Amino acid sequence: MSRTNYLDIQSEVRKRIQTRAWKPGEIIPTEVELAAEFSCARATINRALRELAETGLLERRRKSGTRVSLNPTRKATLDIPITRLEIEAAGQAYRHKVLSFEQVGAPDHISARMNLNSDGQVLHLKSLHMADDQPFLFEDRWVNLAATPDIVQADFDIISANEWLVQNAPISSGDITFGAETATKFDANALGVPVGSALFVVNRQTWMLIEAQKTTVTLVRLAYAPGYQMTTKI
Amino acid sequence: MSRTNYLDIQSEVRKRIQTRAWKPGEIIPTEVELAAEFSCARATINRALRELAETGLLERRRKSGTRVSLNPTRKATLDIPITRLEIEAAGQAYRHKVLSFEQVGAPDHISARMNLNSDGQVLHLKSLHMADDQPFLFEDRWVNLAATPDIVQADFDIISANEWLVQNAPISSGDITFGAETATKFDANALGVPVGSALFVVNRQTWMLIEAQKTTVTLVRLAYAPGYQMTTKI
DNA sequence: AAGTGGTCTAGACCACGTT
DNA sequence: ACGTGGTCTAGACCACTTC
Numbered sequence: 001m002s003r004t005n006y007l008d009i010q011s012e013v014r015k016r017i018q019t020r021a022w023k024p025g026e027i028i029p030t031e032v033e034l035a036a037e038f039s040c041a042r043a044t045i046n047r048a049l050r051e052l053a054e055t056g057l058l059e060r061r062r063k064s065g066t067r068v069s070l071n072p073t074r075k076a077t078l079d080i081p082i083t084r085l086e087i088e089a090a091g092q093a094y095r096h097k098v099l100s101f102e103q104v105g106a107p108d109h110i111s112a113r114m115n116l117n118s119d120g121q122v123l124h125l126k127s128l129h130m131a132d133d134q135p136f137l138f139e140d141r142w143v144n145l146a147a148t149p150d151i152v153q154a155d156f157d158i159i160s161a162n163e164w165l166v167q168n169a170p171i172s173s174g175d176i177t178f179g180a181e182t183a184t185k186f187d188a189n190a191l192g193v194p195v196g197s198a199l200f201v202v203n204r205q206t207w208m209l210i211e212a213q214k215t216t217v218t219l220v221r222l223a224y225a226p227g228y229q230m231t232t233k234i
Numbered sequence: 235m236s237r238t239n240y241l242d243i244q245s246e247v248r249k250r251i252q253t254r255a256w257k258p259g260e261i262i263p264t265e266v267e268l269a270a271e272f273s274c275a276r277a278t279i280n281r282a283l284r285e286l287a288e289t290g291l292l293e294r295r296r297k298s299g300t301r302v303s304l305n306p307t308r309k310a311t312l313d314i315p316i317t318r319l320e321i322e323a324a325g326q327a328y329r330h331k332v333l334s335f336e337q338v339g340a341p342d343h344i345s346a347r348m349n350l351n352s353d354g355q356v357l358h359l360k361s362l363h364m365a366d367d368q369p370f371l372f373e374d375r376w377v378n379l380a381a382t383p384d385i386v387q388a389d390f391d392i393i394s395a396n397e398w399l400v401q402n403a404p405i406s407s408g409d410i411t412f413g414a415e416t417a418t419k420f421d422a423n424a425l426g427v428p429v430g431s432a433l434f435v436v437n438r439q440t441w442m443l444i445e446a447q448k449t450t451v452t453l454v455r456l457a458y459a460p461g462y463q464m465t466t467k468i
Numbered sequence: 469a470a471g472t473g474g475t476c477t478a479g480a481c482c483a484c485g486t487t
Numbered sequence: 488a489c490g491t492g493g494t495c496t497a498g499a500c501c502a503c504t505t506c
Contacts, residue, residue, distance in 0.1 A: 005494070005495080006494080006495090014405045017404050017405050018403075018404060018405040018442065018443070024401050024404060030471085030472065030473085031472080031473065032472090040495075040496080041495060041496045041497065041498090042473095042496095042497090042498095043475095043476095043494095043495075043496075043497090044494080044495060044496080046473075046474075046475090047494090047495095049473090050473090050474085056313075057404070057405065060472090060473065060474095061472080061473075061503080061504070061505095062471085062472050062473045062474075062502065062503045062504055062505090063470085063471055063472045063473080063503065063504040063505050063506090064471090064472075064473095064504070064505070065471090065472060065473080066472090066473080068404075070401070071316050071319060071397070071400065071401075072400060072404065073313050073314065073315045073316070073319070074313070074314040074315075075311050075312070075313060075314070076311070076312045076313075076314055076410055077309050077310070077311050077312075078309070078310045078311075078312055078466070079290075079307050079308070079309060079310075080307065080308035080309070080310055080468070081307045081308075082305050082307070085305060085307075163305070166305060166306060167258050167304070167305075173467065173468060174467065174468050175465065175466075175467055175468075176310055176465070176466050176467070176468060177463045177464070177465045178412060178434070178463060178464045178465075179414075179434055179461075179462065179463040179464070180413075180414035180415075180432040180433055180434040180435070180458075180460070180462075181414070181432055182431070182432040196430060197416070197432075198414040198415055198416040198431075198432035198433065199414055199432065200412070200413055200414040201414070206468075208252065209252070224414075226414070227413075228413065228414075229411045229412060229413040230411070230412045230413070231409065231410070231411045231412075232312070232409075232410050233407065233408065233409055233410070234314070234407060234408050234410060234440075239475070239476080240475080240476090264490085264491065264492085265491080265492065266491090274476075274477080275476060275477045275478065275479090276477095276478090276479095276492095277475095277476075277477075277478090277494090277495095278475085278476065278477080280492075280493075280494090281475090281476095283492090284492090284493085294491090294492065294493095295484085295485070295486095295491080295492080296483070296484045296485060296486090296490080296491050296492045296493075297484065297485045297486050297487090297489080297490055297491045297492080298485070298486070298490090298491075298492095299490090299491060299492080300491090300492080
């Protein structure tokens with residue numbers, strides 16, 4: 001291996017595991033030993049192995065060394081695109097329609113989940129995203145006005161709430177949950193499908209740090225039209 | 235910042251983006267400039283920025299530099315654990331039951347998807363995974379015997395097919411698809427739920443490189459009992 | 469106490485894309 | 488042609504874990 005680099009080393013490591021030269025559960029040589037074998041710097045080995053460990057294939061501990069995972073928990077990376085871009089990437093025309101829009105005091109079950117003060121004001125927004133004028137996604141969103149007061153000036157007929165938030169409140173962290181639900185009357189009506197259809201549903205909650213406080217920015221439920229699938233590679 | 239490291243730098247970069255000191259779409263300083271500002275090596279800046287780019291927050295191009303993503307496609311990392319470990323991690327007792335098991339010539343729709351020869355032999359295996367004796371997951375799997383001939387010796391009453399494959403055919407790459415489907419008669423019967431229930435369904439196809447050929451190892455459909463959710467953080 | 473990975477440094481050359 | 492990120496090197500010190 002004359003022109004070594006960390007990708008070549010990763011391939012070689014994968015190959016050794018696949019051919020069972022290195023078996024699940026076994027310790028593999030140390031970084032120093034591998035650097036000698038591949039005639040490269042330890043930093044190069046480190047990067048190769050560190051990334052493989054991030055995908056779950058290897059497990060590394062100081063002092064004990066690096067071993068092949070016995071039960072590799074595969075790490076799959078999902079892209080969570082902006083709906084408009086997802087639709088446009090499929091060559092379809094994007095349109096969205098605001099179904100309802102109101103500023104209210106947060107109802108209890110929402111204010112509890114968003115961890116708001118009792119008088120917390122929120123925007124409650126329901127909208128429908130369409131691809132080639134077919135319903136694609138029904139969105140039910142709550143936005144914490146204390147976190148992003150500027151959002152009242154946004155024109156949601158032009159830019160979707162998600163897109164506004166992505167551009168104006170970046171770097172939030174959050175939870176995402178994926179599941180299947182049967183379409184409620186509201187879902188069915190918005191998406192134009194029978195009540196009881198199986199819908200792919202994503203629930204997302206995002207936070208920002210405001211004065212070192214983890215503050216909920218938005219809570220959203222996304223119900224996709226039947227047939228929607230998310231795809232990834234491992 | 236006396237004790238700089240790449241995590242501190244990442245925090246600082248996130249902070250500058252969040253406070254809009256660096257705005258979406260803008261070019262940020264070069265690695266050399268940031269290394270001077272933080273009094274650290276360029277390699278440290280490189281690692282900090284490279285990882286932020288991997289999460290979708292920054293976009294980097296040679297010559298043009300690094301800019302804050304305008305429409306950050308969020309990258310979420312999903313853990314795909316072995317079902318047994320997932321159930322045991324929830325404090326429940328894992329059990330699984332083989333519902334059917336046969337070695338057959340692959341039917342056309344399967345051999346096409348698996349890209350098999352016309353006489354390709356496959357294992358067709360249906361099994362039910364249970365948590366505390368409640369149906370948890372109904373698995374319908376096809377295994378390419380040409381890729382993993384040893385699997386015929388596995389005792390699936392003891393080890394699940396997935397677990398056997400993970401330990402004996404590691405490093406496969408694959409596609410994963412997530413969606414919602416209504417329960418078929420088979421699903422409903424296996425999981426003990428009404429026909430038409432909304433099920434979270436995962437389809438997975440995995441390959442191995444065999445003599446430089448991308449060979450399908452297994453094709454599996456996983457139908458989870460109603461209520462199942464996948465969760466991740468971003 | 470000692471071994472292993474985790475990170476950093478200062479410098480170098482290269483690959484890619486823009487100009 | 489040239490500026491930027493991508494990667495590598497050789498060496499160093501440190502943090503964590505096991506012995």
